[in-house]
Amino acid sequence: MSEEQSAEAPPVETSNETPNEASENGGFFDGKSVEQEQEGFLADKGDAESNGDEAPKGEQDNTDDKPVEYEFKLPDGIEDSEETQAYTNELKTMAQALKLSPEQAQALLELDIKAKTEGAEEYKAAQEKDEKDKIKAAEKAVIETKAALKEEWGGDTDKNVRTANRALKEFGGSELEGVLNEAGVLNNATVIRAFHKAGLSLVEDSSPGGAGATKRNKSAAEILYPDEKKG
Structure with missing residues (x-):
């Protein structure tokens, strides 16, 4: 072995610094752990941010x-x-139960009122039409009844109708007239004939020397149904 080869190699300097302490200078592959490297871009700071922004319990x-x-x-x-x-107030209670926004509650109110208004208008129109139909039907009944009575009574029609009206007033007045009208028979020829007959009996009983002077006044039933036998 030559003298040059036997010469001792220069001593290698060693450092007492640990790998982590040596990495404080930074740089590529400076010995930082994976966790330490996740501090820059794409670092997962969700926990830290949420912990920082989260309100204490009771203050949420x-x-x-x-x-x-x-x-x-x-x-x-x-x-x-x-x-x-x-x-x-009822609509507010319902809106709160449904958790509606103010805009949704307002829209619900407008829609409901519109539906109710249209329904009321339709009902009113139907009522008016029904009333007009009743009037037309009554007018038609008067024309038909007058024609039937005129054919039977001729020139005495108006006088006989007045006699029937006196009987109607005597036996029931406006209350009975209302009942007959509601039933739709006030202008019925058969009804007018019956009250005309009753009216004639009233005239006979009230005349001097008539039956009413010596006998009791007859009831409406007896006048309208003179042939009805008593049980």
């Missing part, structure tokens, strides 16, 4: 638990009466 937002305040705007033509107030 309880917006969902707070009742929504509703201020309704009534459509044109709807008066702000006690009845309307009661209606809107």
Whole structure:
């Protein structure tokens, strides 16, 4: 072995620094752990951010638990009466139960009022039509009855009708007239004939020397149904 080869190699300097301490200078592959490297881009800081932003218990937002305040705007033509107030209060209760927003509750109010208004208008129109139909039917009945009585009584028709009206007034007045009218028989020829007959009996009983001077006045049933035998 040559003298040069036997020469000792220069001592290698060693460092007492640990790998982590040596990595403090930074740089590529500086010995940082994977966890330490996740501090820059794409670092998962979700836990830290959420922990920093999360409100302490008892101070969290309880917006969902707070009742929504509703201020309704009534459509044109709807008066702000006690009845309307009661209606809107009921609607508020329903809207809160359904967790509707103020806009949704307002839309519901407008839709409901529109439906009710249209329904009321349709009902009113139907009532008016029904009333007109009744009037037309009554007018037609009068024409038909007059024609039938005129054919039977001829020139005495008006006088006989007046006699029937006196009997109607005597035996029932406006109350009986209303009942007959409601039943749709006030202008019925058969009814008028019956009251004409009753009216003739009244005239006979009230005349001097008539039956009413010596006998009791007959009842309406006896006049209208003179042939009915007593049981």
